[in-house]
């Protein structure tokens with residue numbers, strides 16, 4: 001009964017979670033006798049309304065919660081076993097990030113937890129930051145990141161150990177449509193390379209695009225499960241796609257169908273709004289249309305970046321990160337030509353910073369130092385933090401400058417105070 005041979009990447013047997021009340025009586029049956037089987041290299045979507053038990057299921061799979069009854073297996077074993085957990089990547093619904101650590105330091109931290117040697121950490125971190133479009137913000141504290149950017153660093157963290165199984169809780173939440181499209185592309189690329197992916201999402205269009213199979217939970221139980229195509233296909237209808245047709249041709253088709261069955265609708269096909277949005281932004285950007293919401297990225301390239309990148313370049317980034325490519329298992333190809341479009345307004349700010357920052361800094365420095373030697377102080381700051389992407393707000397710039405001014409050369413002022421570090425880490 002148990003998955004000793006590792007036949008499945010994920011298996012649960014009568015998995016149940018009952019949250020008791022203060023007196024030990026059953027309060028909520030969050031997961032009820034769940035039998036889940038996910039094959040290796042599958043992309044599986046776990047769906048359900050709020051409170052249906054999805055996150056509780058994921059937490060039990062990851063041994064973050066103890067089941068009240070039943071068993072859960074990942075990659076043929078328990079996720080309590082470090083040999084198993086080291087092959088699993090997890091993107092929680094809320095990324096628990098130390099807000100004062102930079103993107104690079106965050107990945108360093110997780111890389112160390114997985115015991116990756118320094119040289120491996122260095123190259124993987126660079127590639128991951130490039131892949132998720134944060135290479136230009138490697139030294140920026142993650143506490144200043146937007147929700148979409150936090151999702152990106154969360155994904156990089158989930159991939160730091162090159163996992164065989166990736167568990168993603170709401171991977172596209174907070175991402176704009178282009179970031180979402182790119183995230184979906186990346187999920188499909190990872191699946192093409194042999195990864196198994198279990199994801200939870202309320203964004204059904206996203207699930208439909210990337211998943212091979214889905215399961216819909218309700219009240220802690222699995223309600224419906226199956227292949228996306230077979231669940232969604234209208235079995236009693238056919239659709240015929242043609243190019244432009246003349247009125248005459250259309251009326252003849254109607255006649256034929258009416259003779260045969262009686263009902264025929266002919267209408268122009270519609271784009272999905274997502275496709276329309278992505279195309280519109282790409283066109284505007286191609287035309288270098290000025291905008292405060294989208295820029296051509298100057299940052300490094302990757303999957304989730306805003307810069308156009310050829311398929312070969314993307315593959316080579318993945319080659320460095322993901323070992324096990326499985327060319328004999330073709331997955332559904334992405335229809336998305338990842339486009340160059342501004343998905344995060346931070347990019348705009350950085351562009352803007354280039355022109356505004358010296359004058360702005362000078363003014364603030366005068367304010368902070370009582371009008372003393374701005375030039376020298378500015379030089380000191382830029383020397384002490386050569387690659388740092390400067391934050392946008394005046395308050396941030398003030399903090400930045402104050403740190404530079406107070407820096408004793410031992411980096412002490414750059415470090416967050418222990419009691420200021422928020423959140424906890426999830427390996």
Ligand SMILES: Nc1ncnc2c1ncn2[C@@H]1O[C@H](COP(=O)(O)OP(=O)(O)OP(=O)(O)O)[C@@H](O)[C@H]1O
Nearest residue numbers: 019028029030048049050051052053054055056057
């Ligand atoms: N620690 C807890 N103590 C008591 N009840 C809990 C606890 N965690 C979850 N629950 C309850 O278990 C049920 C399932 O919650 P769960 O978070 O798994 O749902 P979900 O499907 O992930 O919901 P959402 O889509 O809103 O994230 C809910 O009724 C929830 O209130």
